[in-house]
Amino acid sequence: MLKPIGKHIYYLDHQPDTDRPLLAAVVGEKHCLMIDSGNSPAHAELFQVELQNVTEKKIDIVALTHWHWDHTFGLQAIDAVSVAHDLTKARLKEYQSFAWDNEALDQRVRDGIEIEFCQEMIKKELPDRSNLHIQTPVITFDKSLEVDLGGISCRIEHIGGDHAEDSSVIYIPEEKMVFLGDCLSPDFYSGSWSYDSSKLEKVIEQVRSYNANWYATSHDHVETKAELFKYLDQLQQLSKIAEDYLSEQEMLTKFKEEVHRSPNEEEKELLDYFLQGNRKKEKQ
Ligand SMILES: [Zn+2]
Numbered sequence: 001m002l003k004p005i006g007k008h009i010y011y012l013d014h015q016p017d018t019d020r021p022l023l024a025a026v027v028g029e030k031h032c033l034m035i036d037s038g039n040s041p042a043h044a045e046l047f048q049v050e051l052q053n054v055t056e057k058k059i060d061i062v063a064l065t066h067w068h069w070d071h072t073f074g075l076q077a078i079d080a081v082s083v084a085h086d087l088t089k090a091r092l093k094e095y096q097s098f099a100w101d102n103e104a105l106d107q108r109v110r111d112g113i114e115i116e117f118c119q120e121m122i123k124k125e126l127p128d129r130s131n132l133h134i135q136t137p138v139i140t141f142d143k144s145l146e147v148d149l150g151g152i153s154c155r156i157e158h159i160g161g162d163h164a165e166d167s168s169v170i171y172i173p174e175e176k177m178v179f180l181g182d183c184l185s186p187d188f189y190s191g192s193w194s195y196d197s198s199k200l201e202k203v204i205e206q207v208r209s210y211n212a213n214w215y216a217t218s219h220d221h222v223e224t225k226a227e228l229f230k231y232l233d234q235l236q237q238l239s240k241i242a243e244d245y246l247s248e249q250e251m252l253t254k255f256k257e258e259v260h261r262s263p264n265e266e267e268k269e270l271l272d273y274f275l276q277g278n279r280k281k282e283k284q
Contacts, residue, residue: 028149065181
């Protein structure tokens with residue numbers, strides 16, 4: 001079930017039914033680092049069981065890409081030292097102060113603190129949350145952290161962006177691979193899904209800067225450099241089109257002028273995220 005990349009990396013594909021993100025292990029001579037902890041103890045356990053089929057090593061370090069539940073709720077099921085950005089820890093402390101029964105979760109949706117999509121997925125993945133104990137990371141960093149696993153290393157770097165201000169990426173130079181977490185996704189938590197063009201531009205610039213051949217996005221498939229960069233080009237093109245055009249009609253006209261066709265469904269959706277981002281900026 002785990003797929004290899006190079007000699008040291010194994011990953012478990014994302015599972016959209018309950019919004020399980022991609023999980024991975026980087027296996028060194030001395031240490032074994034897991035990327036994200038899964039969206040439940042069951043998800044974390046599944047990964048560790050599968051890992052035993054490919055290596056005798058056990059996970060002893062877990063790196064979190066950001067605070068969102070689907071990347072962090074599995075932490076209690078992993079006997080390892082956890083590592084994350086300072087802001088991830090702050091957010092997980094906030095999670096710890098929340099009650100996680102249906103009533104409390106529903107109330108947070110009504111209050112605009114949680115979104116319906118996560119509410120639905122949390123209930124589906126974890127129908128019984130009486131034994132859920134949110135963990136906070138043991139080690140935190142501000143800008144970046146180097147982890148030497150023996151013969152292979154991981155550079156965990158803060159990237160930030162719209163989706164989560166604590167977003168971090170994990171670069172494995174020896175295997176030329178980058179784990180992007182959700183850093184290219186829009187903001188889900190401000191009423192409507194949206195992109196802030198300038199924040200996204202900064203994220204894309206950093207993503208492009210790594211010397212890598214493979215890129216993993218948490219809720220998508222592992223991509224080659226050519227595939228990812230094509231998507232980044234598309235995002236930047238749409239961002240540029242949306243930049244000065246506040247109405248939907250104006251954006252569509254501009255798109256047709258530049259691309260000489262109508263946008264497809266995916267492009268329309270992305271343009272809408274930029275439009276929502278522009279509207280948010282207008283309000284500020
Ligand atoms: Zn996320």
